[in-house]
Amino acid sequence: MPIYLYILKRILIAIPTLLIVSFISFFIMRFDVTIGPWDLKIGQQQVHLLDRHHFKNPIDPLAELRQNPQISPAAYAHEQQRLGLDKPFLQQYWLWLTHLFQFDWSELKTGKFWAVFKPDLGKSFSGEEVTTILKERIPNTLILNVVTLLACWLIALPLGIYAALNWRRPADSTLTVLSSVGMAAPSFVVALLLAVLAVKNGWPPIGGITSDHFETLPWYKQVGDIASHLILPVIVLTISGIAGLQRQMRGNLLDVLEAEYVRVARAKGLPEKQVVYKHAVRTAINPLVTMLGYEFAGLLSGAALVEMVLRYPGLGYTALEAVRQTDTNLVMAVLVMSAALLVLGNLLGDVLLKVVDPRIELQ
Amino acid sequence: MIPTQEKTMRQKIWREFSRDKVILASLFFLIFVYSLTLIAGFLAPYKEDFSDRDLAYISPTPVFIMNEHQQLTWPYVVTYKRHFDPETYGFGFLPDYSRKYPVRFLTKGQDYKLLGLIPSNIHLFGVAEPARIFLLGTDMNGRDNFSRLLYGAQVSLTIGFIGLMIAFPIGLIYGGISGYFGGRVDNAMMRVAEIIMSIPSFYLLISLAAILPSGLSSTQRFALIVAILAFIGWAGISRIIRGMVLSIKEYEFVEASRSLGASSLWIIVKHLLPQTATYFIIAATLNVPGYLLAESGLSFLGLGIQPPDASWGNMLREAQDLTNITLRPWLLLAPGGLIFLTILAFNVTGDKLRDILDPRSHSKRA
Numbered sequence: 001m002p003i004y005l006y007i008l009k010r011i012l013i014a015i016p017t018l019l020i021v022s023f024i025s026f027f028i029m030r031f032d033v034t035i036g037p038w039d040l041k042i043g044q045q046q047v048h049l050l051d052r053h054h055f056k057n058p059i060d061p062l063a064e065l066r067q068n069p070q071i072s073p074a075a076y077a078h079e080q081q082r083l084g085l086d087k088p089f090l091q092q093y094w095l096w097l098t099h100l101f102q103f104d105w106s107e108l109k110t111g112k113f114w115a116v117f118k119p120d121l122g123k124s125f126s127g128e129e130v131t132t133i134l135k136e137r138i139p140n141t142l143i144l145n146v147v148t149l150l151a152c153w154l155i156a157l158p159l160g161i162y163a164a165l166n167w168r169r170p171a172d173s174t175l176t177v178l179s180s181v182g183m184a185a186p187s188f189v190v191a192l193l194l195a196v197l198a199v200k201n202g203w204p205p206i207g208g209i210t211s212d213h214f215e216t217l218p219w220y221k222q223v224g225d226i227a228s229h230l231i232l233p234v235i236v237l238t239i240s241g242i243a244g245l246q247r248q249m250r251g252n253l254l255d256v257l258e259a260e261y262v263r264v265a266r267a268k269g270l271p272e273k274q275v276v277y278k279h280a281v282r283t284a285i286n287p288l289v290t291m292l293g294y295e296f297a298g299l300l301s302g303a304a305l306v307e308m309v310l311r312y313p314g315l316g317y318t319a320l321e322a323v324r325q326t327d328t329n330l331v332m333a334v335l336v337m338s339a340a341l342l343v344l345g346n347l348l349g350d351v352l353l354k355v356v357d358p359r360i361e362l363q
Numbered sequence: 364m365i366p367t368q369e370k371t372m373r374q375k376i377w378r379e380f381s382r383d384k385v386i387l388a389s390l391f392f393l394i395f396v397y398s399l400t401l402i403a404g405f406l407a408p409y410k411e412d413f414s415d416r417d418l419a420y421i422s423p424t425p426v427f428i429m430n431e432h433q434q435l436t437w438p439y440v441v442t443y444k445r446h447f448d449p450e451t452y453g454f455g456f457l458p459d460y461s462r463k464y465p466v467r468f469l470t471k472g473q474d475y476k477l478l479g480l481i482p483s484n485i486h487l488f489g490v491a492e493p494a495r496i497f498l499l500g501t502d503m504n505g506r507d508n509f510s511r512l513l514y515g516a517q518v519s520l521t522i523g524f525i526g527l528m529i530a531f532p533i534g535l536i537y538g539g540i541s542g543y544f545g546g547r548v549d550n551a552m553m554r555v556a557e558i559i560m561s562i563p564s565f566y567l568l569i570s571l572a573a574i575l576p577s578g579l580s581s582t583q584r585f586a587l588i589v590a591i592l593a594f595i596g597w598a599g600i601s602r603i604i605r606g607m608v609l610s611i612k613e614y615e616f617v618e619a620s621r622s623l624g625a626s627s628l629w630i631i632v633k634h635l636l637p638q639t640a641t642y643f644i645i646a647a648t649l650n651v652p653g654y655l656l657a658e659s660g661l662s663f664l665g666l667g668i669q670p671p672d673a674s675w676g677n678m679l680r681e682a683q684d685l686t687n688i689t690l691r692p693w694l695l696l697a698p699g700g701l702i703f704l705t706i707l708a709f710n711v712t713g714d715k716l717r718d719i720l721d722p723r724s725h726s727k728r729a
Contacts, residue, residue: 316566339561343561346561
């Protein structure tokens with residue numbers, strides 16, 4: 001199967017996945033359970049499991065907007081109509097979906113194809129459009145995850161190779177101990193400890209992704225500013241990320257080094273460097289590429305907690321803020337977006353694997 | 364398998380374990396902390412919700428063993444009084460050496476229930492009122508950190524096992540059905556599992572935790588958090604079980620059993636379950652840290668176990684304030700260190716167990 005067909009097929013599979021994820025998320029946000037009397041309320045439909053007399057209102061998605069003086073009555077009415085809270089649950093979900101897939105075809109003429117897609121995800125409690133918030137926060141999370149992934153691979157692979165080549169020597173044992181420590185250290189505790197060091201030291205900065213005077217800086221200083229804000233979260237995430245990857249690389253390489261073609265390569269007199277780097281390492285990396293997608297998934301989840309601790313304005317931090325205020329519109333959007341990112345990560349991992357290893361048949 | 368060579372699996376595990384000092388150390392550490400949770404009420408001098416607000420944020424109480432004449436005496440503590448320091452504009456604690464309060468062992472104190480059943484008021488150690496013994500200092504509300512660490516262990520250490528007790532059977536049945544029937548059933552069922560897996564777990568976790576009503580009792584909250592964690596955790600387990608069932612189905616001994624006329628039930632009970640039992644041990648040691656981390660992460664963010672109930676995660680919440688970490692490091696180091704050591708011990712033991720129990724794993728990797 002050619003690679004573009006494969007990608008198309010995977011995207012087609014991803015659509016029902018994301019639909020179901022969004023449905024589950026929607027269900028969660030409109031779902032209210034009071035444990036004592038066992039009442040369920042889904043949207044406006046009431047399901048009494050045991051006791052008819054106890055009843056608790058579900059989260060009111062409009063409560064906060066109603067009290068926000070910055071919201072015009074028109075905007076409030078639009079939001080009320082958009083959510084359709086008086087309608088049955090399934091209809092509410094359908095409303096949400098149709099508002100997600102809104103297109104503005106007039107943008108085609110301007111040549112901005114990406115601007116055609118104009119989802120209406122409603123307003124956040126702050127009065128800002130959810131889409132505006134997401135547009136600002138998703139790139140931050142992507143930068144953090146990509147930089148972390150790069151850092152992990154660039155550090156862990158050489159370490160794994162080094163450990164495998166020095167199998168059961170002191171260097172290998174030291175690395176094994178270090179990787180155990182790195183795997184066991186809870187990321188938020190590491191984040192707190194490093195944050196204390198950073199505060200005492202005065203550098204690197206904590207919280208946010210830019211400094212206050214960011215706008216006044218020349219572009220090369222802006223890049224440096226963002227980089228310095230990335231240092232802390234990237235270090236924290238890399239510490240836990242390296243450990244597993246290093247172990248995997250070491251194990252894979254140890255396996256491959258015993259394979260017969262490696263023995264043949266040695267027997268025919270190839271220099272050891274060539275045997276290791278041209279023959280063994282290349283094969284040993286393959287399983288790691290497969291894991292890349294899932295690693296991205298784990299990273300996305302792990303990064304969420306670190307973002308929350310270090311107040312890094314990514315998707316995870318947004319999720320926590322939204323969840324704390326029961327900002328349903330924002331929570332819904334964040335859940336679906338994080339799932340979409342994850343599906344995308346898995347797809348990229350699979351495509352990358354095909355590029356690295358032509359033997360793999362795409363199905 | 365030749366019986367004379369390997370005897371039983373249990374003996375094999377024990378032989379491999381006893382060779383490695385690191386494994387032994389982590390195993391004993393785990394046994395130690397788990398036995399502490401059983402008798403937490405007896406070991407802790409105070410209850411988890413006991414608070415002395417006059418002594419908030421006091422550092423660990425020193426236990427003196429020398430009297431004023433530099434002679435060795437029975438261990439004693441002294442009382443402390445809060446005072447305001449006009450130079451630093453901060454609060455400090457002044458010791459009052461005028462009266463000594465000896466540390467008493469097996470002394471009477473607050474009521475508690477041993478193992479949650481037997482009412483008792485005998486504590487391993489304690490001091491007479493008005494003196495206090497706070498071995499690891501106190502938190503913002505003047506609650507004893509040491510006691511809370513012990514009570515918190517009951518939550519943090521059991522949540523993983525209870526969660527696994529829920530997630531594993533679901534994964535077992537789901538993965539078993541999926542693998543046993545194969546084909547379209549398998550395809551459809553695995554898609555569903557993949558959907559659960561494709562929601563980033565921590566996002567789902569905090570969303571679910573946030574919709575928990577505020578009026579829940581601590582037990583209900585604990586139960587619901589376990590249920591949420593299990594709901595996220597079963598999908599991964601079911602995939603592995605499915606893979607195992609798929610491969611076991613093809614084994615010759617299953618084929619032989621089937622050709623001898625064995626029913627599906629017999630095959631499942633006789634050939635499938637024993638294989639998953641080994642996986643359960645591996646899954647337990649390798650998955651429990653995940654539950655522990657998820658619980659402590661949730662509680663740390665204030666979405667999990669709520670004070671005054673203690674868990675290692677919500678004890679770390681105090682450490683969110685960076686001044687607390689620099690001025691009162693015991694608030695971070697005690698629970699954080701215990702989480703770290705527990706996970707380390709589980710990982711080390713789990714890796715070794717997998718090496719022993721899973722014959723396909725490479726001996727060189729260890």
